[in-house]
Amino acid sequence: MVAAEFVWIAATDPRMAEVHALRHEVLFAPFGLPRDDDWDDEGADRRHLVALAGGRVVGYLNMIVEPAGSGHVRQVSVSGAFQGTGIGRALMLEAEAEATRIGLSLVWLNARVSAEGFYHRLGYRTTSAEPFPSGRTRVPHVRMERALLSDTPRKR
Numbered sequence: 001m002v003a004a005e006f007v008w009i010a011a012t013d014p015r016m017a018e019v020h021a022l023r024h025e026v027l028f029a030p031f032g033l034p035r036d037d038d039w040d041d042e043g044a045d046r047r048h049l050v051a052l053a054g055g056r057v058v059g060y061l062n063m064i065v066e067p068a069g070s071g072h073v074r075q076v077s078v079s080g081a082f083q084g085t086g087i088g089r090a091l092m093l094e095a096e097a098e099a100t101r102i103g104l105s106l107v108w109l110n111a112r113v114s115a116e117g118f119y120h121r122l123g124y125r126t127t128s129a130e131p132f133p134s135g136r137t138r139v140p141h142v143r144m145e146r147a148l149l150s151d152t153p154r155k156r
């Protein structure tokens with residue numbers, strides 16, 4: 001994997017400006033959507049994980065800690081030049097490690113169908129019957145989850 005570090009940051013951290021740019025560039029600009037940084041990032045239940053390479057934000061996800069004991073992972077995004085280098089996988093593994101540390105038993109997400117294989121490789125199973133359109137992009141998504149206390153196999 002490319003040299004990178006993975007750091008949980010506060011919603012008020014100045015590096016969130018880079019996060020705003022990254023998630024727009026990776027998740028929304030390809031669909032011609034206008035930039036909108038209003039994501040309600042500051043809730044006490046929201047955690048933000050960045051991948052840093054050379055001090056720059058090259059990957060990101062956030063996780064909402066839910067009262068039911070689950071973690072809802074959102075906005076998984078890796079900068080184009082760094083895609084396919086292991087950053088996305090490492091982000092997901094760190095999200096699961098954090099979820100385990102704080103006592104959650106399940107991680108779930110709504111995955112783009114185009115990324116379903118990425119999460120399958122990490123041991124996630126699809127739990128929605130049919131793909132559904134996401135709120136902003138309208139691209140087809142499926143709900144996926146992985147129980148943390150199980151030994152759902154990963155591909156490697």
Ligand SMILES: CC(C)(COP(=O)(O)OP(=O)(O)OC[C@H]1O[C@@H](n2cnc3c(N)ncnc32)[C@H](O)[C@@H]1OP(=O)(O)O)[C@@H](O)C(=O)NCCC(=O)NCCS
Binds near residue numbers: 075
């Ligand atoms: C999808 C995404 C997060 C994956 O992160 P990444 O850093 O590119 O992926 P990694 O290099 O960690 O890949 C890990 C493994 O998953 C595979 N993989 C990566 N993207 C995949 C995809 N879209 N579909 C199927 N497999 C994929 C890789 O080939 C690799 O396989 P390996 O274990 O045999 O080496 C990233 O490519 C991305 O940001 N894509 C655009 C935005 C997006 O679709 N985000 C997900 C929203 S749900």
